[in-house]
Amino acid sequence: MNIALNGESRSVSARTVKELLESLDIDSKRVAVELNMEILPKADYVTRTIADGDRIEIVHFVGGG
Amino acid sequence: MANSDKLVIAGREFTSRLMVGTGKYASNEETARALEASGAQIITVAVRRVNLDRSKESLLDCIDLKKYTLLPNTAGCYTADDAVRTCRLAREAGMSDFVKLEVLGDEKTLFPENEELLKAAKILVKEGFTVLPYTSDDPIMCRKLEDIGCAAVMPLGAPIGSGLGIRNPYNIRIILETVKIPVIVDAGVGTASDAAIAMELGCHGVLMNTAIAGAKNPVAMAEAMNLAVRAGRLAYLAGRIPRKLYATASSPLEGLLE
Numbered sequence: 001m002n003i004a005l006n007g008e009s010r011s012v013s014a015r016t017v018k019e020l021l022e023s024l025d026i027d028s029k030r031v032a033v034e035l036n037m038e039i040l041p042k043a044d045y046v047t048r049t050i051a052d053g054d055r056i057e058i059v060h061f062v063g064g065g
Numbered sequence: 066m067a068n069s070d071k072l073v074i075a076g077r078e079f080t081s082r083l084m085v086g087t088g089k090y091a092s093n094e095e096t097a098r099a100l101e102a103s104g105a106q107i108i109t110v111a112v113r114r115v116n117l118d119r120s121k122e123s124l125l126d127c128i129d130l131k132k133y134t135l136l137p138n139t140a141g142c143y144t145a146d147d148a149v150r151t152c153r154l155a156r157e158a159g160m161s162d163f164v165k166l167e168v169l170g171d172e173k174t175l176f177p178e179n180e181e182l183l184k185a186a187k188i189l190v191k192e193g194f195t196v197l198p199y200t201s202d203d204p205i206m207c208r209k210l211e212d213i214g215c216a217a218v219m220p221l222g223a224p225i226g227s228g229l230g231i232r233n234p235y236n237i238r239i240i241l242e243t244v245k246i247p248v249i250v251d252a253g254v255g256t257a258s259d260a261a262i263a264m265e266l267g268c269h270g271v272l273m274n275t276a277i278a279g280a281k282n283p284v285a286m287a288e289a290m291n292l293a294v295r296a297g298r299l300a301y302l303a304g305r306i307p308r309k310l311y312a313t314a315s316s317p318l319e320g321l322l323e
């Protein structure tokens with residue numbers, strides 16, 4: 001299925017948010033995930049499923065003033 | 066005197082009154098060394114999309130997170146909605162309620178958009194965030210932010226990244242008399258004396274990024290700022306002499322040779 005991931009169109013096979021993060025080799029502890037503009041609590045990554053056309057944002061901390 | 070002198074923000078105590086940003090350094094390694102030299106305990110970070118190709122190492126991999134309190138900012142936000150969204154994401158990513166709230170008015174000056182700032186601050190305080198807003202050096206604005214429930218106010222000394230120093234020390238003094246929460250000068254510092262001046266005015270802290278990261282030797286400048294903030298604070302606590310137009314001799318007039 002195709003999703004919009006951080007503004008880029010991507011084809012993914014992950015079924016849940018947790019699987020998506022694992023497939024991208026991202027440590028869930030240091031990121032925040034937004035699914036269709038809804039910020040997900042980390043505890044929900046296991047249960048929240050991804051559907052075709054979803055818009056997902058994964059953010060983290062970078063250097064800034 | 067200096068050892069018992071602590072900065073208290075929302076009930077949390079800090080021995081360092083210098084807060085530093087982590088942007089614009091040549092490398093993560095340089096950032097880590099500058100942070101160490103600055104003695105800062107609170108460091109700002111920005112919230113951005115993860116780089117999906119994962120080619121760059123992350124800043125947080127390079128610094129000792131036990132040493133620092135992360136203060137996520139809302140840099141680049143021009144509306145209250147964007148700033149609130151960024152703070153909520155930051156809380157989820159960092160598991161902390163501390164946020165440096167900035168809502169900008171335009172790209173050229175990066176001056177705060179005060180109406181949107183107040184709007185965002187109200188929402189965030191209600192949601193339990195510890196809000197440290199970057200604001201104009203306007204005592205009325207600072208009073209409003211305090212009334213809303215912000216944990217500190219962070220008036221600018223001069224435009225972000227300008228290095229112009231504290232352009233309106235009189236406003237900063239009035240702000241210090243107006244609010245009871247900590248006043249932290251955020252933005253405008255160019256060199257060590259600027260930081261010392263802010264502290265001598267009685268400010269509770271100083272936040273800077275470019276003055277350190279943009280210096281020819283950022284690690285040395287970080288140490289200079291560390292010393293300047295401590296020197297300025299000590300001088301404030303010590304109480305300076307009044308300014309006088311004419312001289313007063315330091316040596317006794319008695320016993321002069323005739």
